[in-house]
Amino acid sequence: MRYAAVTDRLATMGGARWDIHARARALRAAGEAVIELTIGEPDVPTPDALIDVAHAAMRAGRTGYSNGRGEPGVTDALAARYSARIGRPFGRENILCLPGTQTALYLILMSLTGGGDEVLVGDPAYATYDGVIAASGAVSVPVPLRPEHGFHIQSDDIAARITSRSRVLLLNSPHNPTGAVLSMAELAILGQLAERHDLWLVADEVYEDLVYPGTGFASPLSLSNLADRTIVTSSISKSHAAPGFRSGWCVGPAEFCTRALPLSETMLFGSQPFIADMTEAAIRAPSPVAAGMTERMARRAALLRDRLQDVAGLAVSQPRAGMFSLVDIRATGLSGRDFALGLLDTEKVAVMPGESFGASLAGWVRLALTQPDDMTAEAAVRIARHAARLTRA
Numbered sequence: 001m002r003y004a005a006v007t008d009r010l011a012t013m014g015g016a017r018w019d020i021h022a023r024a025r026a027l028r029a030a031g032e033a034v035i036e037l038t039i040g041e042p043d044v045p046t047p048d049a050l051i052d053v054a055h056a057a058m059r060a061g062r063t064g065y066s067n068g069r070g071e072p073g074v075t076d077a078l079a080a081r082y083s084a085r086i087g088r089p090f091g092r093e094n095i096l097c098l099p100g101t102q103t104a105l106y107l108i109l110m111s112l113t114g115g116g117d118e119v120l121v122g123d124p125a126y127a128t129y130d131g132v133i134a135a136s137g138a139v140s141v142p143v144p145l146r147p148e149h150g151f152h153i154q155s156d157d158i159a160a161r162i163t164s165r166s167r168v169l170l171l172n173s174p175h176n177p178t179g180a181v182l183s184m185a186e187l188a189i190l191g192q193l194a195e196r197h198d199l200w201l202v203a204d205e206v207y208e209d210l211v212y213p214g215t216g217f218a219s220p221l222s223l224s225n226l227a228d229r230t231i232v233t234s235s236i237s238k239s240h241a242a243p244g245f246r247s248g249w250c251v252g253p254a255e256f257c258t259r260a261l262p263l264s265e266t267m268l269f270g271s272q273p274f275i276a277d278m279t280e281a282a283i284r285a286p287s288p289v290a291a292g293m294t295e296r297m298a299r300r301a302a303l304l305r306d307r308l309q310d311v312a313g314l315a316v317s318q319p320r321a322g323m324f325s326l327v328d329i330r331a332t333g334l335s336g337r338d339f340a341l342g343l344l345d346t347e348k349v350a351v352m353p354g355e356s357f358g359a360s361l362a363g364w365v366r367l368a369l370t371q372p373d374d375m376t377a378e379a380a381v382r383i384a385r386h387a388a389r390l391t392r393a
């Protein structure tokens with residue numbers, strides 16, 4: 001049978017990158033005690049109070065159809081939140097609710113790009129970015145994020161890759177997998193570039209509530225001169241430990257939201273009212289779990305750094321936010337993938353190969369900071385033992 005070209009474009013961009021995670025899960029199902037440092041699941045359950053809101057809303061009959069933009073309660077709550085944070089007015093017309101940042105990114109890129117358009121994006125990047133860019137027929141233009149710059153995207157590196165087909169600069173701050181957080185000054189420079197070359201500035205801020213002490217979060221929404229070209233997306237997946245609820249949004253110019261709305265309606269015909277009610281409750285109050293998660297993840301990142309920094313063959317980078325640490329294993333002579341496969345086989349520790357996030361991260365591995373401290377410490381012992389075997393060999 002014949003299929004559309006999009007199925008070919010996305011054929012290699014799905015689950016294949018997570019095969020080590022799938023292997024780890026299979027080993028666990030077979031009874032092996034695998035320490036799983038692969039995916040970025042929050043380390044606590046969704047708060048009971050939010051589950052209660054969703055449950056009560058379902059019982060109260062909030063199970064009918066909604067609308068494509070989002071329930072008025074949640075769009076108003078988001079508008080109030082961004083107005084207060086950013087210091088300029090946002091209204092319902094600036095918001096679209098979607099099932100998670102992932103779907104929002106899909107909608108945004110489908111609305112802004114088409115065949116042959118170019119999207120400038122940091123390399124490494126979250127593993128699904130290639131797919132959301134390729135879905136519309138656009139092309140990813142990787143901009144290397146260099147360890148010597150703390151993995152902060154550099155405007156010169158972007159400028160060198162801008163062409164007449166460039167449409168979007170896709171940012172992710174706080175960044176997965178590097179944990180880098182862009183400052184207001186850096187965003188302002190990137191904004192000038194976007195203005196000069198008439199680019200959209202799209203920012204994935206899903207880790208905005210997981211910034212470690214000593215680092216400040218900044219959003220390009222604060223650059224009011226860029227208001228007509230900036231779209232931000234986020235969700236309650238990380239901030240409220242609720243990824244399974246699939247509740248996110250994008251915030252941007254009213255014109256963008258009006259233009260994108262029919263696409264959202266075409267895909268979804270609205271989200272679930274009981275999830276909208278739960279999301280409204282979540283964002284109207286401070287998150288009951290974000291501060292604790294941030295503290296634990298910062299502590300585990302420091303623990304991994306302390307335990308691994310003197311191990312021959314390894315160099316550990318220090319995240320400023322989010323759920324992951326990166327380890328440079330190039331001195332072992334292996335690819336990230338071979339290191340990770342060997343680690344899983346011999347030490348039963350599952351980590352993600354850097355190659356899953358882009359060519360720039362070849363020879364690195366990503367460690368999730370989501371396991372309890374004692375398990376994280378045990379993983380460090382096993383990783384050090386694995387590296388010692390490799391460097392001896």
Ligand SMILES: Cc1ncc(COP(=O)(O)O)c(C=O)c1O
Pocket residue numbers: 040099100101102103126172175176204206234235236237243247248
């Ligand atoms: C950078 C980044 N963006 C988006 C997502 C997906 O988030 P959501 O659950 O809101 O779709 C993730 C999930 O890990 C992520 O790391």
